[in-house]
Amino acid sequence: MSEIKDFKDLIIWQKGMEIAEQCYFVTKKFPKEELYGMxxxxxxxxxxxxxxxxxxxGRRASGDYKRFLNIAQGSVNETETHLLLSARVGLCTLKDMEIIINNLKEETRxxxxxxxxxNY
Structure with a gap:
């Protein structure tokens, strides 16, 4: 196992970056009128x-870190909700979202x- 020197070494951060990148790519296919919407x-x-x-x-205090991790979890849920709604209103298909949603579930874990x- 390699040493963690900064946040970029965290697998959890790397997975979050992968999810964000996937979301940028999938939303490029959305209609132009959704640019400032979905x-x-x-x-x-x-x-x-x-x-x-x-x-x-970066806060270096476990209480602060946990608070920001909980905010990140909220963002996971928000992202999944937006993607599911996008599929429901026809901006994409659930098949388009399958990999991202699986990655969101892994990020939650x-x-x-x-x-x-x-906590320990």
Whole structure:
């Protein structure tokens, strides 16, 4: 196992970045009239996942870190909701979202495990 020197070494942050990147790519296919609607919502919520993980890590206090991890979890839920709604209103298909939603579930497991570890 390699040493963690900064937040970029965290697998949980790397997965969050992957999710955000996937969301940027999938929303490029959305209609132009959604640029300031659903495209913006999906991109903001997905980019908030790794942003909050890195911000919490930088706080160096486990209470602050847990708070930011909980915010990141909220952003995971928000992103999934936006993606599911996008499929429901015909902006994409659930098949288009399958990989991202699976990654969101994996991110949830990692966030929960890290919060649990910080409680000990």
């Amino acid at each position: 495209v913006l919502q999906v991109r903001k919520s997905s980019s908030s996942i790794p942003a909050n993980i890195s911000e919490g890590y 990692m966030i929960s495990a890290l919060i649990k570890k910080l």
